[in-house]
Amino acid sequence: MEAPEIHVLKEIPWQFFGTLTFKQERLPERIRLSMFFALLRKSAKAHRVPFKKLLWCLRQEDGEATGRRHFHFLLAGLPPEACSIRTCFALKNGWEALKGGMARVSLFDPRLDAGSYLTKPPAGPADPGDAYESAKFGSSTCSLMIAQAAWKFAASRRAAQLMR
Numbered sequence: 001m002e003a004p005e006i007h008v009l010k011e012i013p014w015q016f017f018g019t020l021t022f023k024q025e026r027l028p029e030r031i032r033l034s035m036f037f038a039l040l041r042k043s044a045k046a047h048r049v050p051f052k053k054l055l056w057c058l059r060q061e062d063g064e065a066t067g068r069r070h071f072h073f074l075l076a077g078l079p080p081e082a083c084s085i086r087t088c089f090a091l092k093n094g095w096e097a098l099k100g101g102m103a104r105v106s107l108f109d110p111r112l113d114a115g116s117y118l119t120k121p122p123a124g125p126a127d128p129g130d131a132y133e134s135a136k137f138g139s140s141t142c143s144l145m146i147a148q149a150a151w152k153f154a155a156s157r158r159a160a161q162l163m164r
Contacts, residue, residue, distance in 0.1 A: 005144050009074070011154035012055050014108040015083050016075040018091060021101035025068055032060070035098050036071060042094050043087075047078045054078075055150040070101075074108065077149065083107060 020039075022032060036058060044051045055076040062069055078087070088105040095103035 005146060008146065008151060008154040009057060011157045012074075012076050012150055013110070014055075014074045014076045015078055016073075016088065016091065016105055017108050018071075018073050018075070018103065018105035020071040020073070020095055020103050022069060023099060023101045027069075029060075032069065032071070035095075035100055036073070038098055039091065039094050039100075040075070043075075043078070043091060046090065047082050049078055053149055054147060055153055056147045057150060058145040060145075076108075 020036065022035075040054055040056060041051050044054050057074040059072045060069060061072060075091075085107070088107065091105040092103040
């Protein structure tokens with residue numbers, strides 16, 4: 001049985017999938033989260049989108065080999081022209097400017113729904129690293145943080161489908 005969150009996430013037209021690491025191993029969770037939200041705020045401002053309108057999903061995870069904490073995220077709500085490799089690099093550079101560690105950000109493959117992206121490797125010419133990471137995204141140890149705007153967006157899409 002799928003978690004209800006997966007059904008919500010399937011309703012959202014995601015634009016980006018990313019993995020963010022940290023230079024420092026022992027950062028408090030509040031600092032890690034504030035770095036993530038600073039990245040989102042910077043991106044929202046750059047694209048003239050109110051922060052509260054961004055659709056995002058975040059999962060924290062401990063690495064398998066080293067146990068180091070890192071993030072995986074999905075992002076949407078930016079204008080269509082923002083869906084580009086240039087924005088991927090801007091998010092990556094923004095993370096590094098915040099003194100984060102490595103960042104990998106790619107365009108979300110619209111041929112896949114979020115459930116596919118989050119619970120099994122993407123099909124096709126996707127980056128093998130993204131496939132590996134996204135395969136873990138929906139694991140049983142997964143605890144997701146989902147933007148309020150994402151819940152509202154999914155609910156409005158569901159309501160519109162029921163009205164048809």
